[in-house]
Amino acid sequence: MAKVELKKPVVEEISEKLKSAQTVVLVDHRGLTVEEDTKLRKQLREAGVSYKVYKNTMMNFAFKGTDFEELTKYLEGPSAMAVSESDATAPARVLCKFAKTAPKLEIKGGVVDGVLYDAKGIGQIADIPSREELLSRLLGSMKSPISNLARVLNQIAEKGGAVNCEASAPAEEAPAAEAEAPAAE
Numbered sequence: 244m245a246k247v248e249l250k251k252p253v254v255e256e257i258s259e260k261l262k263s264a265q266t267v268v269l270v271d272h273r274g275l276t277v278e279e280d281t282k283l284r285k286q287l288r289e290a291g292v293s294y295k296v297y298k299n300t301m302m303n304f305a306f307k308g309t310d311f312e313e314l315t316k317y318l319e320g321p322s323a324m325a326v327s328e329s330d331a332t333a334p335a336r337v338l339c340k341f342a343k344t345a346p347k348l349e350i351k352g353g354v355v356d357g358v359l360y361d362a363k364g365i366g367q368i369a370d371i372p373s374r375e376e377l378l379s380r381l382l383g384s385m386k387s388p389i390s391n392l393a394r395v396l397n398q399i400a401e402k403g404g405a406v407n408c409e410a411s412a413p414a415e416e417a418p419a420a421e422a423e424a425p426a427a428e
Contacts, residue, residue, distance in 0.1 A: 246249040252300060254387040257297060257305035257324070258406065266327045266355045268334040268365055269317045274347030283341050283348070287325060290333040296323045299318050334369045391394035 261267065272280065274363040287294045306312050323333040335353065342348045350362045360368060372380070 245421075247393045250304075253297065253301045254304045257302060258309075258326075260293060260326050261305060261309050261311055263328045264311070264326045265329070265331040266316065266334050266353060267311050268323075268325045268338055268353035269302075269314055269351040270323050270325065270338060271349040271351060272277045272322050272323045273321050275345060283337075283345070286337050286341060289335070290327075290328055292324045292325050292334045292337060294323060296321070310353050314354060322351065325353075326365040330373060332368055332373060334364045336371075336373070338370065338408075339366050369403050386397045 275283070284294055299322055302322065302324060303315050303318055306315050325338060327333045332355070335355070338348070338350055342350060350411065351363050351366050352361045353368075354360070355365075355368055
């Protein structure tokens, strides 16, 4: 079997991952212990990110003609690829957080939603909260005014004082009645 035939399935595997990928981040994993690498893979898996080490030449072939073609300039030295299909910020978040505890992990760069970022840019992307966190913040801010209104109404009810809409109505009618009375005389 020729070398090309052996490499073709690997290139196809990478290409298949790239088809539905929102984000691809490349890292240099040299120097990580087996324990650190296992922890990193577990965290990425829990975040829904696929992570695998490929040969640079295989990734180079797979990147050609895709939105990720610009990543070829980062294919020097050992490279691992983190790919996310659903959460665009997940690979950056997990990798940057992990890199703080394992300084040997070096982020090379990545593509997020079709835009190329260097290591510093990926660090900034990592600071963006996840979609779920942003939605919970939005719902919390929408719920807050309603909760405050309910609390105020509850306090008024507990004190026995209700907003008396009828008490204000006769006061408004009285001046109108007085205004009509002098005209009748």
